[in-house]
Amino acid sequence: MKMTDQNKPESPEASMEDVRSLIKKKDDIEEQIQAYYDVLEDQGVGLEASLVDTEGYPRSDVNLYQITTARHTISCLQNDHKAIMVEIEEALHKLHAREKAKRHRDETEAREEAMELQVTLPPAFACVNSVIQGSPASEAGLKNGDEVIEFGSVNPGNFQSVYNIASVVQHSEGKPLRVTVIRGGQKAHISLTPQRWSGRGLLGCNINPIPR
Incomplete structure (x- = not known):
């Protein structure tokens, strides 16, 4: 059944603390990715290097389990990184929209107060x-x-x-x-x-x- 606009849950407002928390998560993910890249570098391979020798047998000069684990984890972490970047962008958009709305409210209230003062205050002589x-x-x-x-x-x-x-x-x-x-x-x-x-x-x- 299609939800009406009245029944849709409102999107929670983002705060600067939310943005800082998301950025901290992003930084943690990037550190983890770099750590697994270091594992691959220590093994002398990258993300694409073949793990079999010229005869098609698993290479004996590297730690295959360590490499495959690192590659798989990097792939998962990169997906997490993309997702967290989307969250950060959405949170910043909400934050900026809220600040813009607040400035608009403040400016409107200031104009209304000024107009009210112009109406209620007698002219100075x-x-x-x-x-x-x-x-x-x-x-x-x-x-x-x-x-x-x-x-x-x-x-x-x-x-x-x-x-x-x-x-x-x-x-x-x-x-x-x-x-x-x-x-x-x-x-x-x-x-x-x-x-x-x-x-x-x-x-x-x-x-x-x-x-x-």
Whole structure:
């Protein structure tokens, strides 16, 4: 009775450990073949040399049993070698196919995540161009390149210019502000407290608007 695709046993996945095991078996077979070739060389014959003399009698100058055993074993081992090479090729094919499928899945998931972020993340209205070491902005964790989507009460809906941010900063000295930025394609929430420090201003960073 013909088996349907649903009833067919699935081909087991190959792992790198499986490939290493098969290669080890191949190497062992090759060592055995070479050992039996050495036997034939010691006897002064190869795979094809005649084992009878000119009169048709078995040669007395060689070990006939040792030679025939070596020849037969070499033939069997060569068949085993061909079979193991086929197994290695199939295992490598499965391994490469699995790695290719994994890369495809990872790339698809990355694209889907990027598309989802583009849909869910609000547009940034300003970008941090520089952060001075030791400043309140630096201590809070603000980084150069952060794209601002929320700065206290300022958001994409009410932002008009950097003066909006400057106004919030001036009225929030000593008070923590919630700042949300896009960093590496993901949201990062920062608690930033404008305050006096050794440098100029209350933040120690430069924020420029992003043209719309």
